[in-house]
Amino acid sequence: PLPDRDRALGPSHQQDQSVYEERHLRYISPLGKGNFGSVELCRYDPLGDNTGELIAVKKLQPNKQSNLEDFQKEINTIRSLHCDYIVKYRGVCYSMGRLSMSLVMEYLPYGSLIGYLEKNRQLVNNRRMLLFASQICKGLEYLQSMRYVHRDLAARNILVASDTLVKIADFGLTKIIPFDKEYYRVTHPGESPIFWYAPESITESKFSHKSDVWSFGVVLHELFSYCEHNCNPKRLYMQEIGNDMQGLSISMHLVDILKDNWRLPAPPLCPPRIHSMMMACWGYSAEERPTFSTLGDQIETSIQD
Ligand SMILES: N#CCCn1cc(-c2nc(Nc3ccc(C4CCNCC4)cc3)nc3c2CCN3)cn1
Numbered sequence: 001p002l003p004d005r006d007r008a009l010g011p012s013h014q015q016d017q018s019v020y021e022e023r024h025l026r027y028i029s030p031l032g033k034g035n036f037g038s039v040e041l042c043r044y045d046p047l048g049d050n051t052g053e054l055i056a057v058k059k060l061q062p063n064k065q066s067n068l069e070d071f072q073k074e075i076n077t078i079r080s081l082h083c084d085y086i087v088k089y090r091g092v093c094y095s096m097g098r099l100s101m102s103l104v105m106e107y108l109p110y111g112s113l114i115g116y117l118e119k120n121r122q123l124v125n126n127r128r129m130l131l132f133a134s135q136i137c138k139g140l141e142y143l144q145s146m147r148y149v150h151r152d153l154a155a156r157n158i159l160v161a162s163d164t165l166v167k168i169a170d171f172g173l174t175k176i177i178p179f180d181k182e183y184y185r186v187t188h189p190g191e192s193p194i195f196w197y198a199p200e201s202i203t204e205s206k207f208s209h210k211s212d213v214w215s216f217g218v219v220l221h222e223l224f225s226y227c228e229h230n231c232n233p234k235r236l237y238m239q240e241i242g243n244d245m246q247g248l249s250i251s252m253h254l255v256d257i258l259k260d261n262w263r264l265p266a267p268p269l270c271p272p273r274i275h276s277m278m279m280a281c282w283g284y285s286a287e288e289r290p291t292f293s294t295l296g297d298q299i300e301t302s303i304q305d
Helices: 011-016 068-079 113-119 126-145 199-204 209-224 233-241 250-259 272-281 292-304
Strands: 019-021 025-034 037-044 053-060 089-095 100-106 158-162 165-168
Touching (some): 068 089
16 A cells, blocks of 8 residues: 555646555446446545546456456556557556456546447537547557557547547457567457458458558448447448348358448448548458558548648
8 A cells, every 4th residue: 555655645646646545446437348347437535535536447347257367468558558549547456355456547538439429419520520530540550559459449449538539448359469470360259349340350360450440440430420329330231231140150241241342331421532431441351451641641631621
C-alpha cells in the first residue's frame, strides 16, 4: 500500500498512479463487456471525500476460460501504448486474497461509438465522421508502428472521449507480429467476430496489418451507417447468406460470397469517395488493400474538400 505521504498527492501525481488500492475504489456503475472481462465505472477516492478521479476498471472474468496470463498480456499491451487516439492505461489494482487483478484505464465519458452515434445522430455530420475516421486511422498507424495487430476492430471497441475525439480500446485480442513474419497465426480462434474479419483470417486464422485494414473498412461502414441497428454488418451479411444454413458453416458461406465479390452495400447517403475507400479495404487478397498511411491521406483530403 502507498505510504501515507503519497496518499495526499496532488492531481498531477494521481495521474502517474500505477498501483490503485482496492480499499479506495468506489464502484459506481457497469460500463460494458470486453474480451475476457467486464468494465466498471469507479471513483478512486483515497481521501474519502468524493474528490477522487473517475476511472474505468476492467476486471478479469474469473469464470470465463480466459486466464490471468492473457489478461496480463492485455495489460502489458495497453501499458506500452502512448497515443492520443488510444485509450490510456492508468495502472492496476490488486485484489488481495482473490489473487486477481484489475486493469485501470482513463474513463471516457461518452461511451462506445455505437451508443454515441445512435444518440447524437443529428449532431454528427460527414465532416465530424471523417474526423473520427482519421483519428481511428492514426491510432491504427501508431499500432502498426509498434508491430501490434488489434484483431478486434469494430465500432463497439471505439470509445468517445468528447464530441471531437474518439479512441481505440479493448486490446484483449491484440497480438504482436513476430519480427521475421508479416502475419500472426492464431491457434485458438475462440469467439471470432467473423463479420469484421478479412477472408484469410476466417479461412487460415492469419492476422496482419492488412487484416486490420479490412476491419477498418467495416468500421468505416458502421460509422457512415451511424451504427444503425438494421444495417449492422452481421445483419447485412446474414441477409445475403440467407437463412438456408445447409451444412457449410456460416463462416464458409461468408467466405464464398466474399470470393464472389459480394461486399457490404454503401450505407445510405455515404459519400462516394468513402465508399470507394471501404471497397479498397475489402480487397480479397491482403496485398490489394491500402496501407493506413494511404487511407489517412485520403481521409485528410476528403476533410479539406
Ligand atoms: N472498448 C470496449 C469494450 C469494453 N468496454 C470498455 C468500456 C469503457 N467505457 C468507458 N466509458 C463509458 C462506457 C459506457 C457509458 C454509458 C453509455 C450509455 N449507457 C450506459 C453506459 C459511458 C461511458 N470508458 C472506458 C472504457 C474502457 C476504458 N475507458 C466499456 N466497455
